[in-house]
Amino acid sequence: MIHKYKLNGYNIVLDVNSGAVHVVDDLAYEILDFIDENMAETLRDDIVEKLSEKYDRNEILDTYSELYELYNNGQLYTKDEYEKFASMMVNSPVKSMCLNISHDCNLRCEYCFAAKGDFGTGRELMPFETAKKAIDFLIEKSGNRHNLEADFFGGEPLMNFDVVKKTVEYARSIEKEHDKNFRFTITTNGLLLTDDKIDFINREMSNVVLSLDGRKEVNDKLRVSPNGSGSYDIIVPKYQKLVAERGDKDYYVRGTFTKNNLDFTKDVIKMSELGFDQLSIEPVVSDAKLEYSIKEEDLPRVFEEYETLAREMIKRKKSGKCFNFFHFMIDLDQGPCAIKRLRGCSCGNEYIAVTPNGDVYPCHQFVGNEQWRMGNVVENSFDNEIKTKFAKTNIYTKEKCKDCWAKFFCSGGCNANSWQYEGDIARSHDISCELEKKRLECALMIKAATV
Secondary structure, eight states, X not given: OEEEEEETTEEEEEETTTOOEEEEOHHHHXXXXXXXSSOOSSOOHHHHHHHHTTSOHHHHHHHHHHHHHHHHTTSSSOOOOSGGGGGGOOOOOOOEEEEEEEEOOSOOOTTOTTGGGTTTSXXXXXXXHHHHHHHHHHHHHTTTOOEEXXXXXXXXXXXXXXXXHHHHHHHHHHTTTTTOEEEEEEEEOSTTOOHHHHHHHHHHEEEEXXXXXXXXXXXXXXXXXXXXXXXXXXXXXXXXXXXXXXXXXXXXXXXXXXXXXXXXXXXXHHHHHTTOOEEEEEEOOXXXXXXXXXXXXXXXXXXXXXXXXXXXXXXXXHHTOOOEEGGGOOOSSSOOOHHHHHOOOOBTTTEEEEOTTXXXXXXXXXXXXXXXXXXXXXTTEEOHHHHHHHHTOOTTTSHHHHTOTTHHHHTTOOHHHHHHHHSOTTSOOHHHHXXXXXXXXXXXXXXXXXO
């Protein structure tokens, strides 16, 4: 299987199964319209005849010979060697935990998937004893894994910052005893950031996610406080201070785009102008009936915007003023292992979420859906049947994924999106798929333009 497309003046051909990417001329691009995985050493005379109306015969034969060489070298129309690994998709030790340290928030963002902070379960903060049990639970369920990850999430985790600090301290105090190494992440809306919190975050957090939707007018339209006031002017200086003092540690300034700002390249550029170079802006996850939701009719406009952003990134990279955009980051040299190619989303298997009362869910986006409750860290209970269900979900169990050119990059997409939009973790969400494929096309084109 191959996928070929034209973008920004480049003819790009992806060999799906090998991952090889080729930038070809117009002739090679057209030849590929007439051949398939059953390439012969000699191009058929009727095809040569058709193309001879536009190209020199010898040039056609030479180009075909080059394509055939790629074929023989396993870089074009290669066979799928990955399906045999699907049987290996079994329960894995847990390695990552999302600690919903706060089911409360000091903002009331209109698009919040977490019901404006409380996940529909009532406003609640996680007690330290529960957080402590969660760390113990993660260690117990991690098997022989050495590196573990814990994400402080909400709601707004800074509303429960003392417990955050105590939890980090506790984990650090026992990690050597259990031969573990903890990497911590925190996601915040920034309102409660102070100098001491910034110092702690920069010292203890391997990554930090800073929520900002871009331009002030965009951010303050939906990211509002309970009294309706915006957050932009308060949080931007705090973010700038945190990032300036962070050194080379990871961070992301992460935004959400909705139907209200389909020109989101302007928001990415604005965040760059503010001094941030690790950026992400995601499509809103929301009920399709809501006025700000991304709908199928919006896709052409969103595709156009991704292309605009890609061209802007090329221009900036060539001028030495580049930034990273999360959805355009792609590794063509090493990439993920075979198992990761088949199952990108680790929720419910290697990744779990814990609520303030200790309930365990496959990930933070499943919280509040009782049918997906997997156990409780306080009770030390865990439903391995649900875990197995997620472990066995992969691109070969999802009908739409099997024949999709993007399957080894997307790896089946987000299970929570599948559940929310399709009511089944084995059914892919069409709009999410189309957005992902467009992002991949742009990412490959950026590689071609800046190699």
